[in-house]
Amino acid sequence: MAADPTISLKIRTALAEYLKCDPATILTTQHLRDDLGLDSMAVIELLYRIEEAFDLQIPDQDLVGLTTVGHVVSYVEKRVGKTASPASTKKPLKPSKPKGKKKS
Amino acid sequence: MRSRVVVTGLGVVSPIGIGVSDFWKAALAGQSGISAITSFDPFPIDGYRSKVAGQVRDFAVERFVNSVHGERVDRYAQFALVAAKEALADSGLRMEKENPHRVGVIVGAGMGGMVMGEREITQLYQQQKPHRVHPNFIPVITLNSASGILAMAYGAKGPNLTISTACSSSAHALGQALHCIREGRADVVITVGADASITPLVFAGFCALRALSSKFNDDPEKASRPFDRLRDGFVMGEGAGTLILESAAHAKKRKARVYAEIAGYAATSEAYHMVIPREDGLEVAHTMKLALADAGVPPAQVDYINAHATSTSIGDAVEARAIRRLFRSRADKITISATKSLIGHTLGAAGAIGGIASVLALHTGQVHPTANYDDPDPACALAGLSRSVQERPVKVALLNAFGFGSNNAAVVFKQVKRER
Numbered sequence: 001m002a003a004d005p006t007i008s009l010k011i012r013t014a015l016a017e018y019l020k021c022d023p024a025t026i027l028t029t030q031h032l033r034d035d036l037g038l039d040s041m042a043v044i045e046l047l048y049r050i051e052e053a054f055d056l057q058i059p060d061q062d063l064v065g066l067t068t069v070g071h072v073v074s075y076v077e078k079r080v081g082k083t084a085s086p087a088s089t090k091k092p093l094k095p096s097k098p099k100g101k102k103k104s
Numbered sequence: 105m106r107s108r109v110v111v112t113g114l115g116v117v118s119p120i121g122i123g124v125s126d127f128w129k130a131a132l133a134g135q136s137g138i139s140a141i142t143s144f145d146p147f148p149i150d151g152y153r154s155k156v157a158g159q160v161r162d163f164a165v166e167r168f169v170n171s172v173h174g175e176r177v178d179r180y181a182q183f184a185l186v187a188a189k190e191a192l193a194d195s196g197l198r199m200e201k202e203n204p205h206r207v208g209v210i211v212g213a214g215m216g217g218m219v220m221g222e223r224e225i226t227q228l229y230q231q232q233k234p235h236r237v238h239p240n241f242i243p244v245i246t247l248n249s250a251s252g253i254l255a256m257a258y259g260a261k262g263p264n265l266t267i268s269t270a271c272s273s274s275a276h277a278l279g280q281a282l283h284c285i286r287e288g289r290a291d292v293v294i295t296v297g298a299d300a301s302i303t304p305l306v307f308a309g310f311c312a313l314r315a316l317s318s319k320f321n322d323d324p325e326k327a328s329r330p331f332d333r334l335r336d337g338f339v340m341g342e343g344a345g346t347l348i349l350e351s352a353a354h355a356k357k358r359k360a361r362v363y364a365e366i367a368g369y370a371a372t373s374e375a376y377h378m379v380i381p382r383e384d385g386l387e388v389a390h391t392m393k394l395a396l397a398d399a400g401v402p403p404a405q406v407d408y409i410n411a412h413a414t415s416t417s418i419g420d421a422v423e424a425r426a427i428r429r430l431f432r433s434r435a436d437k438i439t440i441s442a443t444k445s446l447i448g449h450t451l452g453a454a455g456a457i458g459g460i461a462s463v464l465a466l467h468t469g470q471v472h473p474t475a476n477y478d479d480p481d482p483a484c485a486l487a488g489l490s491r492s493v494q495e496r497p498v499k500v501a502l503l504n505a506f507g508f509g510s511n512n513a514a515v516v517f518k519q520v521k522r523e524r
Contacts, residue, residue: 044239057235 007054007080008073014049015069018042028070036069047072054080106286108367110520111463112360113195113348115187118457119158119341119447122168123190128464130446132493134473136325137447138339147304154316156324157302158341158448173257176240178217179300181250183344183453188254188294191346196360197292199259208262208290210281211251212274214452214507215301217244222303250298262290268452271414273297274345275455275505275513279369281349282515291354297456298344310340313379315416328449329476330413330442331420331484338414341448345456347463364466364501368399368516376510381419385426388512392430392502395514403431405500406438408471409488410462412504413442414449423504424484436487439494441465445475455505459515462501466519469497 008028016023019036032038038046043066047058050072056079058066066072116123119137120130130137137158141149149155165174165182169189174182192199199207224241228234243249248266255264263284267276274297281293301307310316317337320327328339347366355362372394374387381388396403409427413420428435443454443461450457465471471494478491488494503515 041239041243048239051235 007077010053011050011073011076012069014053015046018046018049026069028068028073030069032067032069050076056080107288108352108365109282109285109349110352110355110365111347111363111517112350112355113191113193113197113346114363114460114463115190115192115194115346116344116457116460117160117163117183117187118343118450119160122160122163122186124194124460127460131443131461131472132470134475134491134493135446136328136475137341138324138327140321140324141302141307143302144304152307153311153318154337155321156317156327156339157307158328158339158343158450159302160300160342169257171257173253176243177249177253178244179219180213180216180298180342180344181253183300183342184211184250184254184296184298184346185257187298187344187346188258188296191348192258192294195348195350196358197348202292204259204261206262206291207260208264208281208284208293209251209254209260210263210265210267210277210284210293210295211248211254212267212269212277212297212452212455213247213250214268214270214273214299215306216247217249218301218303218306221245222305250296254294254296258294260294262293269511269513270507270509271449271451271454272505272507272511272513273452273455275459275503275515276371278347278349278366278455278459278515279371279513282366282369285349285351291351293349294346295349295456296344296346297450297453299450299452300342301451302340302342307340315379316340317415326476328415328445329478330411330415330445330474331424331481331486331489332477333479333481335415335417335420335481338416338444339448341444341450343447343450343453343457345453345460347456347459362520364463365518365520366515367401367518368395368397370394370398370514372512374510374512378510379508381422381506383418383422385422385429388423388426388504388506389429391512392426392504392514395502395516399516399518401500401516401518404434406431406502407496408439408462408465408498408501410458410465410501410503411440411442412506414444419506420481421483424486427486438488439471439496439498440474440486440488441471442474442489443472445477446472455503455513455515458503458505459517462503462517465498466501466517470495471498
């Protein structure tokens, strides 16, 4: 089985597919509305895709804090780490990350 | 004095061609767009009594409309976007030069966004996961999704309406657009009919009504045969037609090419039965008479009828009876054709596509053939029907459209003298 992409890459890829751009151009610091131009409906569609990709349900009250790419990534990391695994693999993502990763 | 209203642009998506030029060439050749159903795949067709339809082949919205709009709507509204784009280009209208509040959109649609509708309903019932219903489900199935997306795509901020009266929807769209311009509420109305619901559930529903042809599953091109003795039900089709309607003064001011005048319209109800027309044809005759009176044209001047003619046993007989009732001895002198013989019954699009065939008959002097009119049924034979193209000047055309719910519409188009 191919290595799992990271949660961040998966989310940026989903965004890039939606925006029809290169995932490499999407930064975690970008604001979904102000930088990427997603309107509120587009954010809902994005979260729908993320729910499917990570087999999650995002409750309404959690939507408020999800305004940047980084917010979405850390939210999903937190949720996936705690409970479910991504729908595409049966393994939790966090333990599959390279062990003993170096901080630069 | 009320404004005269003219047709200045045409666009079509049909089972015999995408684009007016291909559509009309195929129509004049009597080419059939009916074939074995493939759109259900992988859903099996075996259990259906009828297995044929007029499907629009190889349609990919991004080939025609370069915008995000196409991706956000269902197939019927994608057809509408494509037909409207062609019609606007054909009309020469430049939206940047128009007052956007004077440009309206009126769409006739019978079924709406059933492709996504069926998919989401099926998934919900199978999986029982309400949180997995797509966020676009409601905007897509809401019946004004086409009129809404057209306004957004083309910047039309005038009256924006959707009319849903089953199979007569877009004939009413034409009539309401005529009224809208006559009353001075808009200079231009992008008038559309669209439907695309050859889907497992909708098709099963029409099968259940015993409304569809089932004798010609092995010979699909023979299945749609209005007024013929062997007809055994309608053939479902899909598509869209757009006519740009405009006040004559506005068209003159911008030196637009004018195809025809849309001169009259009538809307009635038979108040009789949800799916069966009155056998005596009285109400249909009355509807045609009212539309002609609205146009100020005596019945004696009608020289072409684009018949509703769905190829059902009772429907065609009633329409023929109504034509005889109204036109009496002249009934056999009127040229008649049935567009559904070529493309099937496109439901909400039927009035608009029949309207295009009517306008082109006035404009070109050619009336397309009625396919499979091989053995005229004595119950509804009319001398003006032909399997061949008929070339003759047409000055006044009458378009009929009838819908479930006891609904009738008729629209009158007139030839316009070419101004040099």
